[in-house]
Amino acid sequence: MHGEAAALGAGTVLNALATGVGSAFAIDAETTASVDLDDSGTVDGDVDGAPDADTRLIRRCVERVVERFGDGQGGYVRTESEVPMAAGLKSSSAAANATVLATLSALSVPVGDDDDAVDHETACRIGVAAARDAGVTVTGAFDDASASMLGGVTVTDNAEDGLLSREAVDWDALVWTPPARAFSADADVERCERVAPMARLVADLALDGRYAEAMTVNGLAFSAALGFPTDPAVEAMPHAAGVSLSGTGPSVVAVGERVDLERVRNNWERREGDTWMTTTRTDGARVIA
Template sequence: MHGEAVALGAGTVLNALATGVGSAFAIDAETTARVELDDSGHVDGEIAGVDDGDTRLIRRCVEHVVDRFGDGQGGHVRTESDVPMAAGLKSSSAAANATVLATLSALDVDVGDDAPLDRTAACRMGVDAARDAGVTVTGAFDDASASMLGGVTVTDNTSDDLLQRDGVEWDVLVWTPPERAFSADADVERCKQVAPMADLVADLALDGRYGEAMTVNGLAFSAALGFPTDPAVEAMGHVDGVSLSGTGPSVVAVGDRDGLERVRDTWTEREGHTWLTTTRTDGARVIE
């Protein structure tokens, strides 16, 4: 009994830490999960290229799916990813989505609009597993929904409701500095201080003004979380929107290719990794 699936990384439009409402968009960076089930009743996990990596989340995803659709199976889950960990690019959401879909495939459970389980419901299973594993503060349904469904989503993470989804097609520039920041360590109380700005960002996003929403979000949450705003200021004259992604440290910008390339020339002078990519509208998928 085995299954394999792929899910996407994502960038931030609105950080949900302040009010519970969040927004994210899928990018062309993939995480693959392979699940092999057996009768052991125990699940172990492995993250490719990460010795002694924290596998609580992916193991819990397998357990959640087996609890609902299986018969006490155990097994092994292995993830491999293009999405850097603890960089604000939704690596945990991508790993959870890919693992959930791979486990469902291993159990021969179809996922789709006409199937017993649609992708949004499958996404919620990964969100529940993330909460159980303690790797997220909000449940990250915004990040997970973008990773699973593709495009840009707006969600209420307090109720795991999908408020809006658009199939956007943007060019994207990402700068990831060398340091890492774990979502579970974010200062939630400081983030709540910028709730009025988060409400404004939510209004902009729900009105489809995603670029403006990103920029306001980035300035507010960079200040709240103690990240520099210089990269965003350098980009503002050339892009449609720029924001701190998640709880950092990555910064993402969207706009036309020429403008993003000009910003790339500036950002590459900073320590870290700068790369151009695109959004994705297809979302997560089962490979086998």
């Protein structure tokens, strides 16, 4: 009873902490999960390269899938990731999505649009529920999870786990990740709620398809609310179509044309941390085996 799957990291258009409405877009950085089920009744796990990592989320994802589709199985889950942890690039959502799909595969439950299959939105909501169980998210992060699972850019109502819109986008993306890390569950929700008027403006822009403008407004508002510098975004604005603090930080993501983003890269590479170029993805998460 073995399954493997991969899901995508993502960048932020709108942080959902202020109003419960959020928006994110998938990027070409993958997390893979390998699940082996047995009759032990208990689930263990590990994260490749991070022996001290908290595995509550991925273990709870396996448990949630087994509770719904299995027969009391336990087993082992292991994740490997190109998405840096606690960097605002939706590593938890990617790990949850990949683990849910891998567990479904291990149980021989089909995933897709056929009548007898579990659709990707349903699989995504299982991971979101597990994230709430594990306490790794404040909002439930359906915005992040839906972008990771479905690909493209999504706008969601996280209070209802409702998908408000989804659209394909074709951007190059430049990511700067400083050495510091920030965990979503530790974010100052009260300060974020103070920028709710700006968040509502960002939601209107996103629902109107003006994603790049939306993410720039979001980035300025939430950088201020969460105590991150706006200098990287200001450096990018003359060249990028949009730029934002991603999630609750600390990463900053700029989108646009590669030739323009290379000019931003020249500035960002002077900063401490990692700067890397990628692209958006529209295909979403997938079962590997």
